[in-house]
Amino acid sequence: MPVKEIFNNPNSRWMDDDGPETGVIISSRVRVARNLKDLPFPHLLDQEKSENVVSTVTPAFQNEETFREDRFEFFRISELSPVERQILVDKHLISPDLLNKLEGKAVVLREDGVVSVMLNEEDHLRIQCLLPGLKLERAWEIVEKVDNGLEKTLDYAYSEKFGYLTACPTNTGTGMRASVMVHLCGLVLTRQLNNMLNAVHKLGLTVRGLYGEGTEALGDLFQISNQITLGQSEGEIIANLNSIARQILAQERSARTVLFKEKKEMIMDRAWRAFGILKNARVMTSEEVMRLISDLRLGVDLGILPAMPLKLLNELMVMTRPAFLTQLAARDMEPHQRDIFRAELVRNGLSGLDGLAG
């Protein structure tokens, strides 16, 4: 698909359900922060100088053969519509922070959304890879390939002692943030989430809501990521997060099994109720959809509901957010109109599935 399709097609590669453990671990992400030597960090750059960053980095993409085999496209954030910008955030291809000030901000996207490189966010470059399921090593391999390709022509700010130098000292060293997006409805329902969060914090990881810092956990979705970037190698960071993600996966699985055993009626009712509402409701808010999709996921995972592709549920989560709805409707809508349109979209999405399996 042409890269421009990113704004019209709800799918991104990370939403596919062919990754390992997608029943609980929706996606894996690795990003690294890089800065150009001899240029102040983005927050000190005026418009002209931030353009310098853009004009220095873009040729590096063209020179390198790594980038020629895959289709990459360059977008200036200021040239995208507000709706398109928000779609990139909703699809997790850029961070909300990239939209704070638009001057000099840009993103280079691979057509399937697996790789995105933000320019002039907090650092000159933020290279990200996003894959479905638990695939952190692979994501790091892909990031490293892009990083090495860019470093062939770009001079990075690097010191032997502190590693890759970043605007915020919390990223210095590897500049790496690795994270997994997990669906922890079992731990939420069995009220074990706090225990898990405490344990994870003690192991030096952070847990955040769906859209990063300061956002709430919609639909029982959480992001778990490393905090430490200095003194550990990239491999150690990935291995550490990987093993903790597996622990959480095991805990979530056992919580789901217990729920199904001991609260079978309650869980079945929840799943079927969510299915019924999503298939029939006429007015729905974004929050309601997220909440019900969480119940639906659990119902599908436990075999209560008819099998449906998790890919469809992931796409619905993004499609039903205000930005994508506006894009699909091709007009601005009042919140109430959006709620009606959203319900229609969900009904259509689930229309092929019938409820006779139970």
Added chain:
Amino acid sequence: MLCERCQQRPANVHLTEITNGQKNESNLCEVCAREMHLQGLSFNFLPQMSLQNFLAGLLKHDPGIGQAAHADVAGKSCEKCGLMERQFVKQGLLGCGHCYKSFEERLEPLLRRIHGSSKHSGKVPERAGGPLRQAREIESLKNQLREAIKLEEFERAVEIRDRIRELEKDMKQGGKQPDAGQGNI
């Protein structure tokens, strides 16, 4: 009920604010509610705790990190980008790569506090880190050499020794780009 503010759209946000025991109710539409929220009306219950604010706080109040340099906080600045130490303390963001040198004394304890370490042990970039890459490889080969001798694998030890000599010669000649075949360490 219509929105009190615009008198046009239906009011579906009902806000009750209690300030110093004074109760204040307003009925707004979503559009107005959002606009008023943007103007800073208390809608969000928790102030956004950003990492940078947190860091700035750490720099200001932590005795181990803050105080030593507190007296001359205003004075120092980075000679490359001009960032004042005071700006860094306020925002928690450095100005350029050189700031890490300019404020090294102050940064070291901070980095140790954040990461539990102040020494990078991860990736070395191929070009920027050329000589360092070789130095690290030599270091790792020396370890392997010790290991091989301990295990009495003398043939392997000789191979490793030759490889070290080769690398050391390269380094003395200086400036030679490491070839792609050299493995990552």
